[in-house]
Amino acid sequence: MKKRALWKDVFREIRHTKARFLSIFAIIMLGVSFFAGIKSAGPDMLNTAATYYKDYRLMDLRVQSTYGLTEKSIDDLRDIPGVQTVQPVYSSDVFLGESGLIAKVYSYTGENELNGYKITSGHLPEASGEIVLDANLLQEEKFSLGDSITFSGEAGNDLAENFQTLSYTVVGFVQSPQYIETSNRGTSRIGKGTADAFAVIPEDNFNLPVYTEAYLSFTDTAAESAYTPAYDDLVERHLSETEDALKNYPEQRLEELKAEAAEMMAAGQQPMDATQQQQQQQQAEALAAQNPLEQPKVYVTDRTINPGYAEYKDNADRLSAIATAFPVFFFLIAALVSLTTMTRMVEEQRLQIGTLKALGYGAMDIMAKFLVYGTLASLAASIAGLAVGFTLFPGIIYNAYGQLYNLPDVIKSFYPAYAIISIIVALVCTAMTAMIASRVELRSNASVLMRPKSPKSGQRIMLERFGFLWRRLSFVQKVTARNLFRYKQRMFMTVIGVAGCTALILTGFGLKDSIGSIADRQFGGIMKYSALVALHDNATAEDKASYAELIKQEPAVTGTLDVLQEAMTARAKGVNDQEVRIFVPTDADKLAPFVTMKDRTTDEPRVLTDEGAIITEKLARLYDLVPGDSLTVLDSNNEEYQVKVSAVTENYVLHYVYMTPAYYTEVFGHDPVYNTQLLNYSAQDKQWEDTFGEKLTSNGQVAMVSFSSGVGEAFDGTMESMDVVIVVLIVSAAALAFVVLYNLTNINVSERVRELSTIKVLGFYDKEVTMYIYRENILLTLLGIIFGGALGILLHGFVLSTAELDATMFAPLIKWQSYLYAALLTVLFSGIVMVFMHLKLKRIHMIEALKSVE
Known part of the structure; x- marks a missing residue:
């Protein structure tokens, strides 16, 4: 009961x-x-x-070798304990027709393969001469179903040795679990050093003597989920076992190459038909490429080598x-x-x-x-x-x-x-x-x-001790001050609630400011060049002369600078691999009109010297580098190089390593090959850019043109996805403010209903009774906004430091307009509550309230 x-x-x-x-x-x-x-x-x-x-059966491990993988090495991999699948693969880097885009082409057998493909349009290759492309190329409207593509390579590289045919028809577009990032397709051995896309062709269309890589999966990892400690521990153990299984392969492969060379020399003394001569020539040229007398290297890597895997x-x-x-x-x-x-x-x-x-x-x-x-x-x-x-x-x-x-x-x-x-x-x-x-x-x-x-005994409040100020206050102002300090708990509660609301709103707008300012600071402030033109290394002398004449004849072009841009991978223990762009101008003294290098906080300029490289700020932060330290970078062949850091420069998007030509030669052992030209021009008209861009892309030496204005707009478009998060913050802040203010105001009215009835009986009008309460609320709201602004700055800094992507750095910026918007929205939410409370105050029954004690 x-x-x-x-x-x-x-x-x-x-x-x-x-x-x-x-x-x-x-x-x-x-x-x-x-x-x-x-x-x-x-x-x-x-x-x-x-x-x-x-x-889609993403591989657990990838095995590569500088001289490829033979059938015997594939059999050795299959003998490793616990191996579930070993999938050998052919791959090669090519230019996709006249587009200037670089693709990493993989072989496809049609069986239940590792690193499967998710079809977004069309179908996977089923016959010779069919190709499937990266789905990004369809979204960017670079290619469509039914298009014809002809592979091309760099000067001196005859792709006919690598492929049965160089002409293909697009039959599908796919996504791959190896490439979960939309913008990163890894490094390339040709062109600018980065791949723009991947492609898939039937295995029979490759004409390589050995496999370029092999993918492995294991039985025990199939039961574990990616990104868990259990999975990572298993992969680490299998990686060590795989390296042990291949420890003798470099020496064995070197002996095989020597034996093949000896056989080919002996065969050269015997009569051969045309087909045999062609095969011998291909094998001899293949053996003559990266020196066959050097012992090959073997690289065993896990999934973290895939672009975006670890950063995700x-x-x-x-x-x-x-x-x-x-x-x-x-x-x-x-x-x-x-x-x-x-x-x-x-x-x-x-x-x-x-x-x-x-x-x-x-x-x-x-x-x-x-x-x-x-x-x-x-x-x-x-x-x-x-x-x-x-x-x-x-x-x-x-x-x-x-x-x-x-x-x-x-x-x-x-x-x-x-x-x-x-x-x-x-x-x-x-x-x-x-x-x-x-x-x-x-x-x-x-x-x-x-x-x-x-009732609590009356006490003098602190303000009363300042007589010169207290005497100048009106009766209503004195009552307001006394009521605020009389109900201290509610006063602090209201200030804290309003401050939390203001802080959340300010954080939302501050994120918008920090992210939105990146494009202007990076593309225009730091990267001051108007356009970047990627050039073909294998262009003819006629094309080179035509390009030079095109630039010379364009009156709007105010300056040019030839640079090397080469993609490499930064690596250190305990840090995600990062793609870095090696940037080498022909003349460091002429770099200032195209790229600004300075300290972000002091604006002190950074100057390139032959004593080391200047790296960007986010890269230095990720790898905990200061001037005098060394950064380890790997090229597309996984060769390691040490780069000495001489200074750190402001940068917000991607990672750059700036070098002089002399220091580049010192680090990498060869002179830089300038594959990019930076342009500055006076024209600001979008139509002029489109016309000029058409002229450039139609030139035989130009591989790709990128206008800074377009890059900035594209980046802004990508960051617009954060608007949803900002809206969520503002809506949540609004709900927080409404609930807190409504609840506390409601309690305030309930506690003081007899007091309010008394002043009504004494002749106060409804609006005067409302203001009797809301003078306190307005004052507390203003105090909450002030404290909320300070709290919002701290919260904004925390969110920036935790929400940054590895390849970006947010500007620690909150515009004055954001403080104004946060304050006005908080006042708006408070005003809405006041309207509701005004209606409630009008309905107070004076007589019933005054005799409630009885």
């Missing part, structure tokens, strides 16, 4: 105090949905990628870090709001508590009502928050990364651990505060509780 009465009493209380119950419900739901949603976004991202890797996990981990910080606002404010609300609820029921205590009810029996009330609010809010968080936030956040990665739709999951944590924290915020509030009242005797609570 006692339990039944308790539940009836609780539900009666909920019906009579809907606004109070809903305010607790709303603030807890916001905190739970934010925590569960953002916290689950990271694991959902990793689970989506891991499922994609399993579905880092991005997911960054989300988890953000999820740890953001919900603190909501849960902290939820606890404070709940404490204020439950304290008010307990005070309202002093008479009932005193009566029950006088009748002999124990403290726990009396406290149970408030505990159940708070628990119901928190459990209901937790369930709603988990439902919203686990389903809504992961999709929003995942889509914000959609333009960075080629991955399927996010797989949403339920995480019991996050749900339990959310519920426990929610219960602490409500049940614990209910216990604290009721225990304070239960310390009093029943006779005391059955009488109204004595």
